[in-house]
Amino acid sequence: MLDLNTKKIKKNAYRVTKVRGETASRVRVPGGLLTAELLPLIQNIAETFGNGRIHLTTRQGFEIPGIKYTDMDAVNALLQPIIDKLEINQEIPGKGYTSAGTRNISACIGSNTCPFATYNTTNFAQKMEKEIFPNDLHFKVAFTGCANDCIKTRMHDFGIIGMTEPQYEKERCMGCQACVKACKKKSVDALSVENYRIVRNTEKCVGCGECVINCPTRAWTRSPVTYYRLVIMGRTGKRNPRLAEDFLVWATEDAIIKIIKNTYGFVNNYIDREAPGGKEHIGYIIDRTGFEEYKKWAMEGVELDPRTIVKGPVYWSGIHYDGK
Amino acid sequence: MGYQTTAEKINAIFSDLSKDYLIYAPKRFVGDGTFTYIDTIRYGEITDLAEIEFAEKSNYSFKEVLLPISETLFYFTENEMKEADAPKKGAIVFLRSCDLHGLKRMDTIYLENGGVDTYYKRLRDHTKFILMGCENSFENCFCVSMGTQTSEDYDAYLKVDGDNVLVDSRWDYLDAALAGATQAPVIADSVTANDTVVTIPETVPQTLFDDPFWEEYGNRCIACGRCNFVCPTCTCFTMQDIFYTDNGKAGERRRVWASCHVDGYTDMAGGHAFRNDKGQRMRFKVLHKVNDYKRRFGTHMCIGCGRCDDVCPEYISFANCINRLNTLVNDTVKEEN
Structure with missing residues (x-):
């Protein structure tokens, strides 16, 4: 007799799958960089409690399918050393990934390896992880080293594109x-x-x-200071998929962190409480409130470098399948 | 005369010297490199021994002190011209043995190859050279193959050894400044072997100039010229006549570094360029370094610092090219016999 609270399961980074009785564990890897020693731990979970297969997610995590709902506590125990090593902000130790709304912060390979990258994308992604996790609001953030945008930041709520002057x-x-x-x-x-x-x-x-x-x-x-282009509110989806547009150009790290944190306050205030699953993309909220209202919230207390250009009003294009 | 002294004493001497000299040495430029968070070691002015990068090979050579990347030769307006002033101060240059041999190649080209280049000479005459020793060979060095691992042509040798500084002086000024210091025999550190060993063919038959051997380099080289720009023996320049944008009646003539690998090097009036193929550019450079120059001046031009191999973004090895060329020459000679 399986009696589950699916809402809680989802917030614990388990998926309610199409297979009755089976879930899938999502292992987030902030910045997409891990040490090889963690792979056998993931392998062990898949072979012990899953179906032996691992899906590489588009957000740079591992999804381990074929896990029995009844094994979630045991899997959480095996996840703990991975969570510790990845320095995930975790509310309750031993309980696995304790939030799932804000998605894994992805990053291109960055200046550790890539000759084009203007900054260490992994480091900034991990720093952002510390700032915004754990959180259940639906935010997608990605970091890319240069304007080539290999991580596709323009399909995220917040895309951070490196710039050197x-x-x-x-x-x-x-x-x-x-x-x-x-x-x-x-x-x-x-x-x-x-x-x-x-x-x-x-x-x-x-x-x-x-x-x-x-x-x-x-x-x-290169300039001693790294600058960033902050692009906002790109999205995929059924209604109006669109690329993110420039918000700040030649912005600094501090300004970007502050703006993203401010946005949580904006979303908390304006989110549609009746939205299915309590989940609403930020972009649709901004579509409703208007850009200037969002900008007011986002820029609260943000200190800008004199070089920073703030765009506005920002308009998005994309394809409208909803007839609006 | 050899001396044992302290960094403090040397820095005091530097301070005194700075009235008459600018002191140039390889130093670390943090984050200055091609890629993010990569430093370069290149020449810059110093005032303190601690600024000198002794532990690594410099990415660029000292040549920019005597042959600036961009140098205004004279200014002109309508019917008059004025030669650019020489620097008010002389220069002191810290460099390694191979580079001191590179200095000889520069002297040969600018002082002994027909006319004397006055712009070079006026810098050269007021420059002192301080040798930096090499305790170990660096990656890609092949000075031993080129016979440049030691040099006696220095004004002073200087080594920082813990709290002590060892100096071998051949400069009256330094001898006077170090009069109170402990005298001790000082011998410059030098290497006796490199990992890279290069064997140079005695002569390269002209029949090999069009050999398919060079085609591979034509496909690999991107004509960026980095190998030339880091080379202490590449001394080519070109001219730029500038008419000031606010006043087209006045302007200046500059000379700037040029590279036989970079597009434009062989451009002539009318637009014809006679060495468009990058493989032929490689052939021209390689044979100038280890064949043509020797026939004319008696020594190889290349001094084996290996900076060209350090810098090439396409991983073309000049050293390996010479060794491959040597094999090719030997095979060709065998066939002909």
């Missing part, structure tokens, strides 16, 4: 134009030549760092 030391430039060619062919064509020296169009520059990467003499270098 290229620094030009003209005395180290001999005018080989490697930067100009790279910017034209691989980026936004923001560089031009005047008297054999390079002029950067600061309006166009997306801070990708191609000029820095391609400069053979260190005439171009």
Whole structure:
């Protein structure tokens, strides 16, 4: 006789699956980086309590299917060393992943490995994890190292895209134009030549760092401060899938953390309490309140770098299947 | 004369010297590299021994002190011109043995290859060179193969040894400044072997200039010129005439580094370029470093610092190219016999 509270199960990062009596455990990996020693622990859960298979989720976690609902406590016990090692903010030790609304914070491979990345995406993702977890509100946050956006931040509620402000030391430039060619062919064509020296169009520059990467003499270098483009309210789904739009450009880490934390307050205030499962995408809430109301909440107490450009009003496009 | 002294004493001497000299040494530029959070070691002004990066090979050579990346030669307006002033101060340069051999190659090109280059000479005449020893070979070094692992052509040798600083001075000024210091025999650290060993063919037959051997490099090289720019013996430059944008009647002529790998190097009036193939650019560079230069000046141009191998983003190894070329030459000679 199985008597389950499915709402509680879901908040504990277990899925109510199509197979009667069976659940699936979702193992979040903030920033998508783990040490190899954790893999045998995941393997053990799958082989002991699951059906021996593991699904790699799109949000950089592991989903272990075929687990009996009756084994959830035993699985939670086996999850504990993984949760400890991943430094997950956990409300009650031993109880598994104790929230599931805010999704795993994903990150591209970032500057640990990728030559294009402008910052350590894993570190920022893990820092954000500490700030916003555990939380049951439906938030999707992703970090990507450069404007290539390999993690698809533009399909998230919050996408953080790294930017460097290229620094030009003209005395180290001999005018080989490697930067100009790279910017034209691989980026936004923001560089031009005047008297054999390079002029950067600061309006166009997306801070990708191609000029820095391609400069053979260190005439171009990175700014000591990393900046970010914060794109907001991208989404998939049935009604109105759309790409996230720019909110802040040349923003700092502190401003981004503050804005995302502020957004939890906004959602708590305006969420539709009657929404199915108590779950509503932030973007639909903003569609209802209007962007300016959201901006008022989001920017509360945010200190901006003088370089930061705040966009507004922000309009989203996308496809409207709902006829609105 | 050899001395044992302290960093404090050397820094005091630096302070005194700074009235007449700018002191250049390899130093760490944090986060200055091609990729995020990567440092570069390159030349910059220092005032304190602690700023010098002794533990690693510099990514760029000292040559930018004597041959600035961009140097204004003169200013012009309508009917007049004025030569750019020389720096008011001389220079002191910290460098390793291989680079001191590189200095000889620069001298050969700029002072002994026909006319004397006055812009080079006026810097060179007021520069002192301080040797940094090598306790161990760095990655990709092949100085022993090139015979550049030791050098006597220094004004001073300096080694930081814990709290002590060992100096071998061949400079009157330093001898006077260190008069009270403990005298001790000081011999420069140098290596006797490298992991990379290079065997250079005695002569390269002209028939190999168009050999398919070079085609592979044509496919791999991206013509970025990094190998040239980090090389202490690449001394090519080109000219840029600038007309000031606010006043087209005045301007300046600059000379800037040039690279035989980068597009534009062989461009001529009318737009013709005669070495478009990157494999042929590689052939030109390699044979200049280890063949042509020697025929003209008696020593190889390459000094075996290996910076070109350190920097190539396409992992083209100059050292391995020479060894492969040597095999090719030997095979070709055998076939002909």
